[in-house]
Amino acid sequence: MQLELLNEQGQSSAKVDAPDTVFGREYNEALVHQVVVAYQANARQGTRAQKDRATVKHSTKKPWRQKGTGRARAGMTSSPLWRGGGRIFPNSPNENFTHKVNKKMYRAGMAAIFSQLAREGRLAVVDSLKVESPKTKALAAKFKAMGLESVLVIADEVDENLYLASRNLANVLVVEPRYADPLSLVHYKKVLVTKAAIEQLKEMLA
Numbered sequence: 001m002q003l004e005l006l007n008e009q010g011q012s013s014a015k016v017d018a019p020d021t022v023f024g025r026e027y028n029e030a031l032v033h034q035v036v037v038a039y040q041a042n043a044r045q046g047t048r049a050q051k052d053r054a055t056v057k058h059s060t061k062k063p064w065r066q067k068g069t070g071r072a073r074a075g076m077t078s079s080p081l082w083r084g085g086g087r088i089f090p091n092s093p094n095e096n097f098t099h100k101v102n103k104k105m106y107r108a109g110m111a112a113i114f115s116q117l118a119r120e121g122r123l124a125v126v127d128s129l130k131v132e133s134p135k136t137k138a139l140a141a142k143f144k145a146m147g148l149e150s151v152l153v154i155a156d157e158v159d160e161n162l163y164l165a166s167r168n169l170a171n172v173l174v175v176e177p178r179y180a181d182p183l184s185l186v187h188y189k190k191v192l193v194t195k196a197a198i199e200q201l202k203e204m205l206a
Contacts, residue, residue, distance in 0.1 A: 001115075002016065004125065016195065024115055024118075035101060035105065035110070049091060052088075058085070062076065124193075128196075131161050136165050140169060150189040152191045155197055156176070157196075
């Protein structure tokens with residue numbers, strides 16, 4: 001598999017060989033969907049809580065007598081049928097949202113995403129990505145010159161200058177290969193990978 005090598009102006013200057021095990025796989029939509037959903041589910045925190053009819057604030061007095069009023073029978077105001085009553089199946093604070101995905105499935109799903117991005121022309125290679133100072137303006141100008149608005153950069157090494165310069169850009173995310181996730185790969189319009197990062201991805205996903 002060959003990927004485009006971009007220069008400083010965002011133009012294709014050459015081709016770079018990439019391993020087919022990572023960038024040349026067939027697209028498995030069901031697997032990719034499962035991996036993305038599992039990643040989103042595992043990021044959820046079970047911190048929400050609702051009250052049932054026992055814990056909601058209420059009076060135990062019977063609202064009206066059982067018969068003779070013409071209204072439906074009512075025992076107490078905590079009934080789930082009443083406004084302000086408890087929930088029938090409340091969310092508990094210890095709810096578990098995790099989905100289990102085997103390592104082999106996760107690697108195959110990530111490789112399928114990379115392969116599809118390469119086929120769609122949304123993935124390209126750069127020699128390296130360095131900034132001399134932690135200035136957001138300088139990095140934003142570099143991406144603008146390359147014609148990139150929404151970009152995920154997978155760099156072999158993210159130094160302090162690059163991290164500080166990129167963290168305040170809304171549509172830019174710079175990560176090392178081990179922190180690349182399926183949701184970000186799908187979300188950003190363009191994915192840039194440094195040459196050295198290709199070898200790291202090969203070790204991780206091949």
